[in-house]
Amino acid sequence: MNLAIIVLFGVTLMYISIAERFATYLKLVALQGVLLFFLAFSELSGANDLASLIFVVAETLIFKAIAVPVLLRNIVKKMKVAKVHAKAVPAFYSLLLVLVAMGVSVVLGDMLKIGNIEKIFMITALFAVFTGLILVITHKKIFPHLVGFLVLENGVFMFSLAVGSEMPFLVNVGILLDLFASVLILGVFASRIGKRLNDPDVEDLSSLKD
């Protein structure tokens, strides 16, 4: 069952690299949250640490699968742009990059000789982190950048699953805070600055003056 979830997670990562609509990004981010919830639940339900289990459920299901997508959806509604039409590279190449990233993460994950690490999670985590980075690199709009960070964070979450049932609370809380801040900043960007700059293209930032 875990393998099926991980495969689906991999598919979402590939899909997200070629997605073009904000609505698709939202759906995929929410789906990743749900998948991570199932994965974390099945991994951690054996452990008798109830506190970490509750934290994980709250984090994945409530935060990743519901709260962040809803927040993002509101921002997208405010921006009134449906499509990510400014890509730095064509989708063909970003998919190619993601495939290369998949290969690299398999090789890297296989090479690492650390005890007590579940390699499948390790590989998926690396793949998600790379995909997040590729999303950030290959897009010009600010919204996909944020989605890239979300994917990256999902990757880091996977890392924490890879090291077994010990949840590094502090790391997760820290990342959550960062993400929350970034979603807030994007909200500010969309609602306040967005009135000036209609289309939040990060290239426009270089032309800002005092």
Next chain:
Amino acid sequence: MTGYLLIILAAFFFPGIIARTKSIASGRKGPRIIQPVRDIVKLLRKGSVYSTTTSSIFRIAPTVGLACVLTAMLVIPFAGGNALISFNGDFVFFAYLLALGRFLMIIAALDTGSSFEGMGANRETLYALLVEPALFVMMGVMAMMTGCTSFTEIFKAFNTVGDYSLLLGALFACLVILIAMVENSRLPVDDPKTHLELTMVHEVMILDNSGFDLGLIHLTSSLKFGVFSMLMANMLIPPSWKIGYQFLYFGVIAVGFAVVVGLLESFRARNKMGKNPQYLLTLIAIGLLGLIVALILMQKIA
């Protein structure tokens, strides 16, 4: 032999079921299931008209195309039995027989000297080039998992390897559907119903074919659907099942496949031409994902 006949039987109804599904999905009553077969029979009764610019290549291409598919069908087994022909590496033989048929159609299109047909041939070549790695990754993975290199042996062993081969089977069944759609020039890569030459891929290549030759081309394309449904059935049905169930499930899979194709064609638009390479790359991506799943299942990694 049973498999061979079943493919022909599936091919007999396949285009009709697709057409019927599409017409029901769009709120029409639609033609009878065997109408496409009747059309083919009508075409086969006619003679062919040849342009004076064409050479013998144009005349032999449809026949060779059909012969290639009929020969390729020989290596596909059914129900864990033996195929009519089986040897090591016969899946390469299968893939390249299909490719040979396509190659003949491409040079026949170029042979007409029409710029439209040249354009169609150009596109067909690109798509064939991009879809081939997906097929080979898939077959390579199955060969790796089973340790066999012929269709007969692969499908005898495939469904019994590992607990997750159903997952892999489902992944590859999706891939087979997508590959079959590209091989048969259906949506979203190509639209068989388009009337504008500039947006055609396969249709524009056969604009000059008429009568008997056109009938052969249509026949080839429905046989290809039969071939792919048999491949899918082999992947999904465990060979240990009783023969009666095998027949039943083959029927379910073939009809289901046709309905899926019909529904896909009803509810999605053709890709923009520029997006097709990207779409075809996703097929390779699915194949590679299957490879990694297989590596995990075989415990080569993790």
